[in-house]
Amino acid sequence: xxxxxxxxxxxxxxxxxxxxxCAQHDAQAGFDHCKSRVKALGLAGKGGVRVNKAGCxxxxxxxxxxxxxxxxxxxxxVDASDIDEIVEKHLKHxxxxxxxxxxxxxxx
Amino acid sequence: xxxxxxxxxxxxxxxxxxxxxCAQHDAQAGFDHCKSRVKALGLAGKGGVRVNKAGCxxxxxxxxxxxxxxxxxxxxxVDASDIDEIVEKHLKHxxxxxxxxxxxxxxx
Numbered sequence: 139x140x141x142x143x144x145x146x147x148x149x150x151x152x153x154x155x156x157x158x159x160c161a162q163h164d165a166q167a168g169f170d171h172c173k174s175r176v177k178a179l180g181l182a183g184k185g186g187v188r189v190n191k192a193g194c195x196x197x198x199x200x201x202x203x204x205x206x207x208x209x210x211x212x213x214x215x216v217d218a219s220d221i222d223e224i225v226e227k228h229l230k231h232x233x234x235x236x237x238x239x240x241x242x243x244x245x246x
Numbered sequence: 247x248x249x250x251x252x253x254x255x256x257x258x259x260x261x262x263x264x265x266x267x268c269a270q271h272d273a274q275a276g277f278d279h280c281k282s283r284v285k286a287l288g289l290a291g292k293g294g295v296r297v298n299k300a301g302c303x304x305x306x307x308x309x310x311x312x313x314x315x316x317x318x319x320x321x322x323x324v325d326a327s328d329i330d331e332i333v334e335k336h337l338k339h340x341x342x343x344x345x346x347x348x349x350x351x352x353x354x
Binding site: 140141145147184188190191192193194195196197205207208209210212242245 | 296298301304305313317350
């Protein structure tokens with residue numbers, strides 16, 4: 139059994155060279171909002187949900203991105219309402235939010 | 247199918263308050279060594295292995311820790327030879343390195 143039922147990683151990578159990076163697209167705000175919603179809903183912790191900071195996930199072209207494991211579901215989100223939907227549907231109920239899924243071909 | 251066949255996250259968290267944190271235990275060296283071995287072996291990339299930086303994974307008592315997804319296998323490692331074994335057995339061949347597995351009860 140997985141230590142966390144669902145473990146979501148947000149790319150918060152910054153680049154100084156002008157290349158595309160999730161931090162330019164309010165990734166920190168997405169992470170912060172997710173973290174606070176998961177906590178408020180009582181989902182956080184062992185056997186539940188962990189919201190994690192991560193470095194570059196190398197799918198920058200779809201940024202800002204996040205990945206939910208062990209499901210291996212990748213998301214590209216825009217704003218707080220997208221995060222709310224990921225929290226409510228996926229992190230709480232295990233239901234993939236299809237409209238936000240990152241297409242398979244999107245890489246760096 | 248998972249975008250990466252195996253995605254390993256290393257906690258590189260630092261704390262300023264004197265509490266236990268993976269960065270005090272050479273986590274950066276473990277990450278760097280893993281990243282360079284995976285690259286040297288030609289395992290890196292889509293359909294292969296991704297070696298990722300992460301923030302606190304909240305299992306600090308077992309630090310330094312890393313987790314391999316989608317397998318959801320947690321490791322506590324000590325040195326480069328531990329990393330070599332994780333790379334060779336688990337990341338390359340999908341075989342869990344039992345001697346390094348973090349016990350279920352280890353948390354923050």
